[in-house]
Each structure stands twice: as structure tokens, then as C-alpha cells.
Amino acid sequence: MGARPSFRPGALALLILLGVAVSACGRTGPVDPVQAAEPKGTLFVFADLRGTLKPCGCSPDLRRGGLDRVAEVLRRAREATPTGLVLHAGDLLLDDEGIPDVLRAQIDRRLSAFAGALASMRVDAVGLGPNDLQQPEWLAEALPTLSVPVIVTNAPPSAPWGAHVKRSLLLDAGPLKVGIIGLVPGGAAGATDPLEAAQAESQALRAKGAHVVIALSSLGLRAAKRLARGGLGVDVMVAAGQGLDAVVTDEVESIGPEPRPTFVLQSFVQGGQVGRIDIDLAGDGLSLYDPEAPSTTTGQLRYTLTPVNWDLPRDAAVASIMDRFDADLEAVNLKAAGDPIPPVAGQPTYVGVDKCYECHEATRAWYEKDQHFLAWETIENDKKTFDIYCVSCHVTGFMRPGGSSLKALAGLKDVQCESCHGPGSAHAETGDVTLIQRSPTESTCKTCHNPKHSTRFEFEAYRERLLAPGHGLPPDGAKAP
Numbered sequence: 357m358g359a360r361p362s363f364r365p366g367a368l369a370l371l372i373l374l375g376v377a378v379s380a381c382g383r384t385g386p387v388d389p390v391q392a393a394e395p396k397g398t399l400f401v402f403a404d405l406r407g408t409l410k411p412c413g414c415s416p417d418l419r420r421g422g423l424d425r426v427a428e429v430l431r432r433a434r435e436a437t438p439t440g441l442v443l444h445a446g447d448l449l450l451d452d453e454g455i456p457d458v459l460r461a462q463i464d465r466r467l468s469a470f471a472g473a474l475a476s477m478r479v480d481a482v483g484l485g486p487n488d489l490q491q492p493e494w495l496a497e498a499l500p501t502l503s504v505p506v507i508v509t510n511a512p513p514s515a516p517w518g519a520h521v522k523r524s525l526l527l528d529a530g531p532l533k534v535g536i537i538g539l540v541p542g543g544a545a546g547a548t549d550p551l552e553a554a555q556a557e558s559q560a561l562r563a564k565g566a567h568v569v570i571a572l573s574s575l576g577l578r579a580a581k582r583l584a585r586g587g588l589g590v591d592v593m594v595a596a597g598q599g600l601d602a603v604v605t606d607e608v609e610s611i612g613p614e615p616r617p618t619f620v621l622q623s624f625v626q627g628g629q630v631g632r633i634d635i636d637l638a639g640d641g642l643s644l645y646d647p648e649a650p651s652t653t654t655g656q657l658r659y660t661l662t663p664v665n666w667d668l669p670r671d672a673a674v675a676s677i678m679d680r681f682d683a684d685l686e687a688v689n690l691k692a693a694g695d696p697i698p699p700v701a702g703q704p705t706y707v708g709v710d711k712c713y714e715c716h717e718a719t720r721a722w723y724e725k726d727q728h729f730l731a732w733e734t735i736e737n738d739k740k741t742f743d744i745y746c747v748s749c750h751v752t753g754f755m756r757p758g759g760s761s762l763k764a765l766a767g768l769k770d771v772q773c774e775s776c777h778g779p780g781s782a783h784a785e786t787g788d789v790t791l792i793q794r795s796p797t798e799s800t801c802k803t804c805h806n807p808k809h810s811t812r813f814e815f816e817a818y819r820e821r822l823l824a825p826g827h828g829l830p831p832d833g834a835k836a837p
């Protein structure tokens with residue numbers, strides 16, 4: 357065959373001619389003009405946003421992604437490939453903590469920011485994940501506010517949230533007809549068996565003319581592979597629903613019985629990467645593109661990943677949605693914020709670092725150079741001082757008895773002495789050493805240094821970094837024996 361035709365709009369007549377010509381020289385079966393013209397197309401995928409407009413940036417590994425920059429990556433990609441489809445797999449609106457009361461107002465406001473951003477980004481379809489299904493009543497109210505099609509193939513027919521999702525979608529990526537299904541774990545909020553649902557729906561999509569079927573899965577990698585082994589009838593599966601510590605890779609595995617194994621794409625988290633799937637159906641079946649030896653007999657699938665780095669510019673429209681969200685949090689959260697929790701009678705309460713300095717002036721030189729002293733400034737720079745989620749770990753005694761709240765932060769901004777040594781009022785009255793904790797435990801650190809925010813935390817190494825002359829080391833700096 358000669359050079360492949362380019363697919364300009366309006367070139368349908370040419371396509372049909374070519375289709376007839378190709379089928380005349382050797383192909384059997386009914387003449388499908390589009391198929392005979394060897395369709396190709398591009399899909400852009402991102403995954404596991406988990407309600408994150410922008411990752412917190414607490415650790416270097418978390419300084420990637422954010423809808424503003426995903427939007428910028430997609431804008432550039434579409435400029436080059438206007439017919440590409442944009443799909444999101446995995447948990448979309450919620451993280452694994454669900455909707456705790458303290459976050460309720462913020463999560464509701466965030467939903468509208470998400471809806472605006474997804475619309476602005478012209479996302480073509482999204483799946484859901486088990487975290488989204490934690491509170492089905494909330495989801496049933498949230499889904500109608502999204503303008504993007506939500507696809508859950510194994511949604512229970514009777515559940516209220518199931519009424520707001522589609523079972524599948526057939527979209528054109530240029531000449532390539534793409535059937536899209538979405539899979540959530542069986543049993544989650546009444547979801548049915550994902551294997552049966554996938555098999556039936558992908559068959560139906562092919563009957564309607566789909567050249568390829570892609571599954572947006574939130575089952576995690578292991579369960580996704582198990583499904584694929586069962587023979588899904590799906591060409592490509594995005595295996596989202598992995599933890600935040602998922603290993604990000606551009607590896608593609610071909611899994612399941614011939615003649616239609618499934619290409620399983622590894623996951624990527626919090627919108628930190630955008631994947632690009634190029635499918636070129638020239639030939640029989642589909643094989644993975646090998647730059648060393650591209651196949652001449654089969655169609656080819658090529659997968660590449662682009663990291664969404666923070667040195668990229670922000671897409672203006674989505675950035676303004678996110679900035680408005682941050683600006684609104686003051687009103688949203690102050691209204692919803694509870695009063696600080698009163699101290700418990702007979703128990704020590706929080707007094708703040710200035711009180712400690714009265715007798716521990718020697719710690720000042722160390723503390724005022726320590727990172728914990730900068731914790732509030734950090735979230736001030738990010739305009740996140742009214743984001744409850746951020747404030748909780750960047751201040752002292754947040755929502756603890758006698759501690760701070762969003763309404764009462766005076767004297768307790770930053771991660772102060774009492775975050776580690778415990779509330780110190782009783783000790784500060786007399787200097788009685790039995791009334792204060794000298795050695796903070798690992799579990800105290802981990803209330804903030806958890807794997808979601810401090811990915812490289814290691815107790816001994818981190819603890820060592822806190823010791824300095826005036827704080828745990830003698831004034832000359834010599835290490836204790």
C-alpha cells in the first residue's frame with residue numbers, strides 16, 4: 357500500500373474510495389470504509405486526581421501535577437493533535453479520607469472548582485474510583501453538577517448515583533472510533549462484577565463500530581491485571597486506583613488470552629503525569645510499538661508519559677478557577693469552622709513558644725532557623741492559610757483540647773515546641789521536668805510526617821536534624837556520647 361491518506365474533514369469520499377480499493381486487494385468480510393482506511397488516533401490520559409486541585413508540595417516527590425498545569429500540557433498536546441481525546445481514570449473527586457465533617461464545606465466548594473476545571477479542559481470522559489463511592493448519597497448530588505460524561509460500566513442499576521453515569525461511550529478520535537468503558541471494584545457502593553460488565557459492554561461497543569475499546573479502571577494494578585487475564589475483550593486498560601506511592605512508569609504489559617489481549621498501562625498519581633496513547637490500526641491485531649523494530653504486519657500502540665512539572669506555565673482559565681477557590685476558602689471555612697476545643701480540666705494546655713522562651717532562651721537561635729518555624733510562612737506563600745487541610749499540620753495543636761482552630765490561631769502559628777513536646781502549661785508554671793515530654797516519639801512526628809506529606813520521612817535521620825547547640829546538644833555543639 358502507498359502513503360497513508362491524511363484525514364482532513366470532508367475527505368470522506370476519498371476515504372470510501374480507498375476503503376473499496378484496499379478491500380478489493382485481499383481483505384475479506386464486509387467492507388467497512390473507515391476500518392479499511394486503517395484508522396489511527398490519539399488518547400490523552402491522566403489519573404487518580406483524588407480531589408486534588410493541586411498536590412500539596414510538602415515533599416519533593418509531591419511537587420508535580422495540579423489541574424492548571426495538566427490543562428497547559430493538554431492545551432499544547434491538542435494544538436498539535438486536535439482530534440485527541442482526553443480521558444481521566446480512577447478516583448476523581450475524593451481521597452481516601454472521605455468527607456470528614458471538618459472538610460465538608462471545603463469539599464463542596466472544591467467540587468464546583470473541579471466541575472469548572474474539567475469543563476474548561478474539555479475532558480471527554482472520566483471514570484470513578486472506590487474513594488468517590490465512599491458516600492454514595494453525596495456522589496448522587498455531586499455527579500449532576502459535572503458537565504463531563506462519567507462512565508461506570510458496572511454501576512448498580514438501582515442505586516441513585518448509578519442514574520447519573522453512563523455505561524459506556526463511543527467517541528471519535530479522528531477516524532478512530534473509540535469505545536470507552538469505566539470499571540470500579542465490584543461491591544463498592546453496590547457495583548456489579550467488573551469482568552462480566554466489561555465483557556458485555558465491549559462486545560456491544562464493537563457491534564456499534566468501535567475499532568478499539570479502552571477501559572478506565574480504578575481497581576489498582578493487581579486487580580486490573582487479574583481482570584485482564586480473564587479476557588476482558590478490551591484493547592487498552594488504564595490501571596488507576598493505585599496508592600499515592602505507586603511506582604510511576606511508562607511500562608505497558610500485554611495481558612490475557614489471544615486474539616485480543618489487553619494492554620495494561622501502569623498508573624500515575626494526582627495528575628502528576630499525562631499519558632499519550634497513539635493507536636495505528638494498520639495491519640492485523642495490535643502490538644506494542646518498538647522503535648528498534650516497528651511491526652510491519654500488525655497495528656501498533658505507542659505509550660509515552662509526560663511529567664507535569666511545576667516549571668510549566670499555568671493554563672490561565674484553570675488557574676483562575678483555582679485561585680478563586682483559594683480566595684473563597686476564607687469565607688467558606690470560617691463560616692463552617694468550629695470554635696477551638698476547650699482545655700480539659702486538670703490537663704495541661706497550649707501556651708505558645710513565647711512562654712517557653714521565658715526559660716529556654718537558648719533554644720531560640722536553633723528554632724528560628726528550623727524549618728518548623730517557617731511552616732506558617734510556607735502556606736502563606738501558597739495562599740493556603742484558610743485551607744483547613746493545609747493549616748492542620750502547619751500550626752500547633754490544631755483542633756486539640758486547648759489548641760488552635762481556624763478561628764483561633766493567635767500565638768500558635770507554625771509548628772512550635774508543643775507540637776513535639778506536648779501542651780506545656782503545667783510545666784511552664786514551675787519548670788517541673790516531670791510535666792513535659794523530653795523525647796517526642798515517632799508517632800508524634802507521624803501525625804504530620806505521614807506518607808502522604810512526608811514521603812521520605814525516616815525517624816532517626818529526621819530527629820537527628822533537630823538537634824543543635826541549645827536544643828539537645830551542648831552549647832559547643834559536641835555530640836553527646
Ligand code: HEC
Pocket residue numbers: 411412413414415734735738740743745746747748749750803804805806809810811812813
Ligand atoms: C498531614 C500533615 C500535612 C498537611 C495536611 C499539609 N502539610 Fe505541608 N508539610 C508537612 C510536612 C510534614 C512537611 C515537611 C515534609 C518533609 O520535608 O519531609 C511539609 C512541607 C510542606 C512544604 C515544603 C516546605 C519547604 O520549604 O520545603 C510545602 C510547600 C507545604 N508543606 C505546603 C502544604 C500545603 C499547600 C498544604 C495543603 C494543600 C499542606 N502543606 C498540607 C505536613 C503537612
Ligand code: HEC
Pocket residue numbers: 707708709711712713714715716773774777779780781783784785786787788789790792793794
Ligand atoms: C518557668 C520556666 C520554664 C518555662 C516557662 C518552660 N520551661 Fe521547660 N524546663 C524548665 C527547666 C528549669 C527545665 C529543666 C532544665 C533544662 O532542661 O533546661 C526544663 C526542661 C524542659 C524540657 C526537658 C525535660 C526533661 O525531661 O529533660 C523540655 C522538653 C522543656 N523544658 C520544654 C518546654 C516547653 C515546650 C516550654 C513551653 C511550653 C517550656 N519548657 C517552658 C523551665 C521552664
Ligand code: HEC
Pocket residue numbers: 727728730731732734735748749750751752753771775776796797798800801802803804805815818819820821822
Ligand atoms: C504539627 C506537625 C508536625 C509535627 C508534629 C512534626 N513536624 Fe516536622 N515538619 C512539619 C512541617 C509542616 C514541616 C515543613 C515546614 C516548612 O518548611 O514549611 C516539617 C519539617 C521537618 C523537617 C525538615 C525537613 C526538610 O525537608 O528540611 C524535619 C527534619 C522534621 N520536620 C522533623 C520532625 C521530627 C523528627 C518530628 C517529631 C519529633 C517532627 N518533625 C514533628 C510538621 C511537623
Ligand code: HEC
Pocket residue numbers: 709712713716719720723728771772773774775776777794795796819822826827828829
Ligand atoms: C519538631 C519537633 C521539636 C520541636 C518543634 C521542638 N523540639 Fe525540643 N526536642 C525535640 C527532640 C527530638 C529532642 C531530643 C529529645 C531527647 O533528647 O531524647 C528535643 C529536646 C529538647 C529539650 C531537652 C534537651 C535540651 O537541650 O535541654 C528541650 C529543653 C527542648 N527540646 C525544648 C524545646 C523548645 C523550648 C522548643 C521550642 C522553641 C522545642 N524544643 C521545639 C523535638 C522538638
